[in-house]
Amino acid sequence: MSTSYQVFARKYRPRTFSDVLGQDHVVQTLRNAIEQDRLAHAYLFVGPRGTGKTSTARILAKALNCPGGPKIDFDPDDPICKEIAEGNSLDVLEIDGASNNGVEQVRELRDTVKFAPSSGKFKIYYIDEVHMLTTAAFNALLKTLEEPPEHVKFIFATTEPQKILPTIISRCQRFDLRRIPSPVIANHLLHIASNEGVELDEVAAYAIAKGAEGGMRDAQSMLDQLVAFCGEKITEENVLEIFGFNSAESISNLAGLILDHNNSDTLEAINAHSEGGKDLSKLLSDLIGHFRNVLVAKVDPKKGGEGAPADVRDAIVAQASGVDTNKLLKLIDLLAETDARMKWAPNKKLHLEIGAIKAIQALQEASLDDVIALVSAAAGSADSLPAVAATATTTAAPAPVASSEPPATRKEPPPEKSEPTSSPAAASTPVEPPVKLTLETPKEVKPEPETQPAPEPEPAPAPAAPAGNLSGDVLWNELRRVLIDERPLFETWLVAAQYLRHENGEFAIGFASEQRFFQISLSRYESDIEEVLHRLSGGREKLVIEVRDDIQPLEIQIPDDDPEPEPQAEAAPAQPEPEPEPAAETEEAEPEEDFHNDPLISKALSEFEARVVKP
Template identity: 70%
Template structure:
């Protein structure tokens, strides 16, 4: 017999051989044992997860000699024919090349014939989403009410392209990506059967690169055996497929946590120069951060295949980093991963995203502010000096003016008036409005811009002096209406007293009309003007 690749040689033959799809296998086994068989099944999942394999095993269980039975003999003639694709009762149809209405019409004519050997006539359509809309509609009636001896099995990687009317007539099973430890363990089993020594780190690297697909992992192992021979190491896997070692991912994660931008950029440069896939390196970095985050919540969680000598220093280095900071790192790098998918210069986007991620560790977040404010609330205020207390009685009769009892407002006002310098108000010098609080004397009006100083506007004697800020006084002194163009000289309101820094503004005065200039005299005495006035009997107006 000619050579068979590992993906075909080690394909599962029974329900017990299927790995990583326990939820599907359990449901199918129970349905067969309880004789609750549907007439159509739909298997959905990514590539290499076992859709075709599960469909063939289900067909064997339905058409085995002692069946339907979940525990059948895979070496029986009928089961071997189904496994090899030569059975007359199991029709495997490629949906990509048989997607027209004519193909569905032929199928509808053939379903009327009874099976040749088994109990059921089974139609397996792979990549069923490739059927046209017209073909789907032509299949609806047969799919809803097929003959008793007919079963349909569909498989697809894109269920969103299948009509909802088709999906509603089927039992849907979602096959999940196979876990990495399961793939690595199965690869070790295959290597043992083939007499090949496969290191555990190498098996983990292959399983990680397969991204949940068992067929991809088996194909990579087949290629490694052809390249390396009887011994496969992790370095061989990294060289052939361009994967990133655990040491490199751990080093990059350490540089990121320690905010060492130069070292992180240098590592990216080395990986790019050696031909490594930067998108895969970024995915590994995000996976490492995610493992660190999960480890904080569950100490028994998986460490993403890192050896203990690498994982323990990583956990210790990430201990000072808060959980929300790690979440911010993952968000930033995930956005970078989305941009790198369609970017031509992946290295540029990787470096920019890494620098942004390091900067997020230095950002002040709202949680930091809340903690700082909460901590500041418990700080005791500094001690203040007690207010001085004045003695109730004074032994010195001459110190009665320093007693604690304040003087009456009338006496305080009279003393302030006596101490104030006597100045005569003038038209040129008026009280100034400054930015600092000032005490307006009793001769100053409350509103200097709208009314002249009068005796009625002075504050009462029994009230303390009114203090007003310069800006408030300016706003209060602003006129209510719009300013007029000209103001007669005799009705000018009193101006504000200028500040010492600026000179006093000049009052606006309407100048009388100026006498005619010599140029106007020449115009009036011009002979042509005079002749025109005589002819038209006109006069000149000024």
């Protein structure tokens, strides 16, 4: 074998500014500086490995010291340029900062900068890995770096700029070399393979570029190794086999299993990668990168999976359309947390499996958007509620007139005055019971027997007509009115309740399924309600409180600003008079008789020890 073989990384090293790939911002700035004669005395190239720091430094040195320079379009085959490219030029000194990092080496450098260049225009000092210099060495270099001789140029290169003193960085023009995009690397590898007579699949070139992580030198070295292994034809399977990379298709399939909430197949896929000798940390990193592409596709489908094979791009766009953005962000966060734990975990497979299951569970959880959608759907089913409430309000009869109107306006036909319970209050709009407006309950002075014109009511527990004489609707309205009067707490619950049936010894009321809370609250007082029900109906019905899906909820309207039907009754309550005036007694004889003939009012007068008050 010939000893003159040159590896691809050296054979295809950039020789001119036009050969530098992926660093257009650096190349353009240097070209303009040379053309405009605005050359700095110190440059600092920063970037990851294999991105072209040393190559760019040598190209800049060639442009400065080439015959007739400084100029951009120099001849790379010129003897001076060749010496610089090979590191043999006396005017371009390349120093390894890792092995020459002491104060003594910097002092020697300071002693040599005063000498003029031998053949070129400038004496150029290139210090690689400059961050390895000690603090004392940096301090010794400060004065020379700030005010070097006119014929001296400094070029520094580093992968860790944070370790360089700020006083050094401030004296240099800094250029940050970026990671080279995978498509650029893949195209350059295809170009090299074509020149070398090697058949390289496009998918294989993309796999190499992805594995190089933005480093052109790494990609060229891997291609060199593949040619030695495969010969004249290189496929994606060869790349994955030699370097243990994960194919874009396998990562896409694993991501699809997670998005499909497939726990068992996800664990099997992870186990298959582990059994195949894959680096699980690299697998997780690739998976996070894939979901990042899905997130990008969620925002802009045209940019999702940019640079990936066509089938993988289609899969990324399809996955993006089927997952919520918030859930995708949470999934990426969980996988990132798993990646942090795996770095120090002895059992990486266990942590990866746990992280994958957590990600699936996070996808299955209801998001805030899902909850809002469900609430909106439930609210949409109640679009007809205002019409229902309006109907209930329209069909409801006003409060009994006999107990709420003033004496001068209650001259009505006897049939209407004798049936105060035939017109119940509105079901959806609670009103103040008429007894409150016409009865007063003195606690200190008991009424004398002779002031009550009506006979004392019998102690029978039937304040209303028997159940057989009252329809279910009428009984329900009376029951609700009495309960609200006796227990104001019940008002909110009873307004939402609806009468269902009165048969077979049962009196049933119901709530809509959305109002189950009212049913639970009211059921705690079921025995008390039954007692009032028996009192009104004269029977022994069993109270049944149901929750049914077929019940449409009524709109609950609690009147805050409705005017009272007769505000003067409460605004100026009269004091009890043991001896009413004869004229008033004559005038009110007929209405007072009507009051005491009503069984409900008679029962109320008895229970509350009250009497009718004349205004």
